[in-house]
Each structure stands twice: as structure tokens, then as C-alpha cells.
Amino acid sequence: MTLLGPLLLVAAVAGCGLVPDGGDQGGGRSFTVAAAGDILMHPELIDQARKDTKRTGKGVDGLDFGPMMARIKPVISKADLAICHFEPVVGTAKGPFEGFPDFQVPPQVAKTVKDVGYDTCSTASNHTLDHGYAGVKRTLDALDAAGVKHTGSFRTKKESLTPLIMDVKGVKVAQISFAYGFNEPHTMPKDKPWLANQQSLAAIKAAEQRAREAGAEVVILSIHWGHEHQPTPTAAQISFARQLARHTGINLVIGCHAHVVQPMEKVDGLWVAYGMGNQIARHAQPTGLTEEGVIGWFKFTEHGKGHWDVQPSFEPTMLQIPPDAVNDTDGGKAAYTDDDARDYRLLDVPAALRDEDGLTDRQKARLRLAFERTEGTLYNRGAAKDGLKPMTPLP
Template sequence: MSHISGQGQHRSMSSNGNHIALIVAFVVALAVALGLGVWFAAMHNDSTDVSRPGTSTVADTSLDKSGSVPQPVAEHHGNSPDCPDTDCIAMLVNGDLLFHESLWNGFRGANTSATDGTAFNFDPLFEPMKQYIQASDIAVCNFETPVAQRGGPYSAYPIFNIPPEVADAARNVGYNACTHATNHSWDQGSDGIARLWDTLEADGIAQTGSYKTEEDSLKPLVIDSPTGGGKLGLVAGTVSINGMTADHDWQIDRLREQGDPHHDSDIQRAVDKANKAREQGADVVAIALHSVQEYIDYADSWQVSEAHELADTGAFDVIYGAGCHCAQPIEQYNGTWIIYGLGNAVTENAITPETMVNNQGVTARVQFAGKKGVKESWRVNRIDWLPTANQHQGNYQWCPISSDHPIGTCWTEVKDAQVRQRISDVIYAMGADQNVVKEWNITQEQAQQTAQ
């Protein structure tokens, strides 16, 4: 009985073993089939465009290749019409905001003593500039003078204290930043500097040139391009404060002439600020120079010597100036572009033959091209210049004197043509390359962009 039982037990165990083997084989075969299915699906997905809307995909974490797929490089071409590199920053600059009483009275409100921002409305004065600012990335103004407290009192030449609503209009037209190291920076002393600083800050406008605190004076101004192209460092300096002396030398950025005991330290201070700006991520650095020899159509000896000395340091990508109330040449020196004089952006009328250039200006758009965050890749690849008038058909308003007449003639057809030709002759008087330095025709530019 036991033998038979033993055989029966052996058969039972053998049968169970066969069943287990069959089950194992089936499981292995199923696993292989599933593996082949997953492999086929993955291969199929790799060969199709899985990014199309409506395409169904199966997540396969075991074959996740996202880490090895290179991401496309983001490009920031900015608002200007072309960009020959990965990134571009187009900086718009123009001359002095120079307000006399006859200019600000044309924009007064019902109550010029109002402290709520309604004492004056200068928006119409700046309005035609808006389309040019919108065709740039960063727009920089130059405040020639300090501002009064809201409601006044106000004063004009020779000791200025202008309506603070000018800053409100600068914000409204689109300026991102302003410089204010000028010969009138100390007209109202420390209080005037503080009022201008606080007014621009309240309007959200970045600034440099004169300072409330020594700590502020040591900080470089670095501006992020709103279009993502990179960072612009901005430095400023004035040769004069009209014979006055600030309480502290740090309160106003200076660039005193050769022979002055402060000359070398002024240059070094500007270079140090440029270097600090680059340490803080600036891809390019511009410096604004403020001169005092007025109503000339050439660069004076201080402008040339100072600009060349700054260019020789290699710390600056572009140098530009104001203060002479006149349009002046553009020059490339030692690899650095220099715009010597931008004249006035807005001002009252001068009426004598010797001072008529006061009523004219230049708006320039400087385009820097390179690769964001990559040193030595940046250069100025174009400078667009636009001659401007301080009046439009007899009323005070910033007015482009352009061949395309975007808002019509400024004065008359004949006078506009004469002034435009005169400024053109001045711009190229120092040999600027016309392949880089070009007259700005915004209508043609907009048409080309639309066609693209």
C-alpha cells in the first residue's frame, strides 16, 4: 500500500511540477511580449511628432530621454528692426529736458499750486516721441535741472526749479531711466537733488548722476532690458556745476577737465562704476557726458579729450553727450562709438541767429548685439539718428524732422529740409560709417517689419 501510495505521491508531485513549469514559461513569454510591445510603442513614438496638438502619447518612464535632448536657445531680438546675433538691446537717448517758464506755462493746469500732479500736464509735449520709444528697448532721458516740490515755487534760468510733473510725463511717454549729472545739478543744493531723486523714484524711473546718499553714489545703475535681451549699465558725469561747490564730492558724478586735480580720480570713478556694473551682470555699459560750451556744431576740446580717454579704458561700449544745446558729430574712436551732442529734447525757443541750434536736437537709437551673459560677444551694430525740432506747427511739442513726416512738417517744408540737411552734415563730419550710422525713418521701418 505504501509503495502504491508512494508512486501516487510521486506522480502528483511530478504533475504539479509540470504545471509550475508551464506557468513560469507562460509568465516569461508574457513578460517578453509586453516588453516587445513597450519597445515597439517607444520606437513608434520616437519617430512621430509628439508635440502636435491632439496627438496621444503613452508615458514611458523607463525610456525617459528628456534629459539628453538639447533645449532650444532662447533669443531676444528686442524691438528694433533687426538683430544680427542671439540677443540685442536697443537704447534710445536724446538731449536735455530744458524747461524755461515760457515752456512750462503752455502746459499749466487750472491751479499751478496743486500738489496732486495736476498743476501741469506735459504729456502732449512728449506724445509724438512714444512710437520711437516703443521701437526701442530702453529709453533714457537727461534731466538738465532739479525739480520743485509739488505746487512750487518754480524758477527758471539761471537757478532752475522746474515743475515736477515733467517727470510724470517722462514716465508716461515710456522713459525707463534718466541721468542727471549736469551743470545745473546743484542749483537747489542737496534739497534739489533729493527732490529729483524722490520724484523719479516715485514715477518708477531708474536714475543715476546725482545722489541723496553716499551709498547710492557708489551703486552702478544696471537696467534689465524689458524685452529680455540683456542688461545695460549706465554711468554719467558733468564737467561743471557752474562754479558752485557741492557739500560732498560724491553728490554729483563729475568728469572734470585735464589739469584739474580731480580729473584722474573722476575718470577712475567712472571706470570703477562701469566695472561694478559688469560684475552685477551688465552686458554693455554706456556713459553720458554733460558739457557746457554751447551752440557749436563740433566737439569741443574737453569733449574730445574726455571721450577719447574714457574710450581708451575699454570700459564703455558707447559714449554720448548733451549740455551744449546743439547737435554734434558721431565718431568711432579706438573701437568705441561716441555721440558728442544730442542737443535738446524739449526746450523753449531761442531767437537769435547764434542760438537757433538750441531749438533742434537728435534722438538716437543705439543697438547692441551679442549673447546674453557672454563677455566679449557684444558690439554696437547700428546707430539710428533722428533730427528733431522743439515745435510742431507753432506749438511746443517734440517733433521728428524726418523724410517720412510721421506727424507732418515741424516748421515748414523748406525750414525742415534745411535743418535736416544741416544736422546730417554735422553727424557725419567726423567720418562716421554710414553703414552703421543711419538716418531713422520709422515709417519705412514699420512697413518692413509688417512685410516680414
């Protein structure tokens, strides 16, 4: 059982301190980055998109993913650069669609990613090779059609060697994307070893060097790593973060894959977000943690030529899910209660709590739990003393 009835409205952005001041604070050039976790549209979320398009009359080929993700738009769209992690493989507009283990999702998702405000997505994940070269090509073609930039998987060798560099308020910002590996039985095609980026320090250093040589002033690494469903980063993650800090010039590390929030940590001057949790996903057995995620907000300010200070903050999110009839003791015959969600909706947790009208005490408590648990997890490697703070205080 989850929460939040249909009366919950998006909180107004103006006057509520949703996005930190983008002012210069005495430095040189500056820009902001928003980054969040895995976008993984399970079959239940595709069913919700079918349901929503009947209401909205919008969408393409009977699917509208917009209402599910609309409530994070006030945050994502305000960033100078917004980075998503697009984990699954795209299929054709009318399907068939598949869930775990070999994901194949509607290309319509890419349009919603763009509409929410994302500029670019990492595409290197353990699912990148689920449908081989054809799946990689469909995925990147769909992102291109939606106007979303991407890196981490590639259609040609030339594409794999061409850095993704974006002009962000006059600063050349590169994104690179790597995954720890790929799910069996899928392996890299011998004739296309460049199809997706696999994690190694040497490969990441080489990608950063290509970006720097192409003019990048800032390099952001998106990395798919760690153990699923573990809020604590592994020893391998912690060790590799230190290698990145000591042996590369990368300016920010954004981690995904665990499907739950993991800590942030400043390592020898490098901010590492070990795991952003899910941006939106619906696992077969929701744990509470898998519905919680975080949007990281990073303000870059230049202090002297080529030196960038990064000030991090965060906004907790939560996917509300309807009751699972399979797990109901009465076989799902009971009527909805006021505490039950009717639809899948991705919530900005502080915004939801600000708009308390119509929320029950249990609903408020669940939202507060999401905020406090996310905050505690993010802080548990000492990030608070290094300046990590909420974008919006707990109402």
C-alpha cells in the same frame, strides 16, 4: 517765427519704417537703446503746460506736459531701453518755479518723461547743485515716484556706490552719468562729496568697474560736457573720448550739454555721440539750432561672449515755437499767419514731413532744414562711413 499749425497729426507707426528691424541679423542676443538730449523745461514751457491742461483736463496741479512731448513717443517707447538726460532741479508741485540760472521745474515733468517711454535718466549736469542737497533729493524723489530710474546724483553715499543695472531682454545693462562740473557759486558740500558725479577718467573707470563687478555686461556712459551752443566738439571732448576708448571697457557714450547737435564718431570701436542737442528746451534767444535735436537709436548685438557690436542710427527732432511777441516789430499785435505755431510742440521731423497735409512750403522747408542740418552735423567726423544712418530717410 516758427511753424506748424495745430492740424499736424502724429504719423502712424505701422508700415512707415519708423523703427529699424530689431531682428538678430546672425548675431547672438540683441537689444535696442534710444537716447536723446537735454530735457530743460524753461518758464515758457511751463506756461504751455498750464495752457494744455485747460484743454485736456489732465495733468496734476494745473500742469500737463504730455501734449508737448507726445509726438516722440512712437520712437522712444519702441526701444528696449530708453535713456533721457534730466538736466534741471525739481521743485514742489505748485512752485515756485525758476529758469536760468538756478532751474527749478515742476515734478509733473517726471510723469511725462515716463509716459513718453523713458526708462532711465542721467541727472549729473552743471545744474545738479542749483538748489543743493534738497534739490537733488526732490529731483530723485520725483523720478522715483514716476517710475523712472536715474543715476549721476545721489541722496546717500551708499546710493552713489550702488551701480544702476537694468535687465534689458536678459542682458544686464548699466548706466553711469558724469558732468564736467557745476555752475558757480554752487559747490559740492564738503560733508557730501558723493552728491553728484564729476567727470574724470579715474572716476569713470571706477564706476565702470563697480558696475562690472555687480554683473553688468554692457556699460553706457551719459556725459555732460563740451561748450554750449557749439556744434563742433571741443578738443577736450575729442581727447577724452579717445581716453575712454583706450582705457575703459565702456560700450557707448551719450553726450549732452551743448544744447545743439554735435557729431557722432566711432573711436577705436567705441561709438561716441558728442552731443544730442536739446530734447526739449526753450532758451531766452532761440537760435534755430537750439530747437533741433536728435534721438540716437543704437542696436546692440552680441558676437561671441562679451563682445557687443553697436549699430547706430538717428531720428531728427525739432521743437516748434510760437512767435516771440517781444521780437515782433509791431509789439506782437499781428494776427497769427498760417505759418505760425500756436503751441510749443516737440516734433519727430520725418514723421511730420510724412504727414504733409496742411503744411505750407515754408513749413516743409524748415523741417527739411532741421533734418539736413542734423544729418550733416552728425556725419562731419566720418560717422557715415562707419555705418551711421537715419532711422527714417528724408521723405
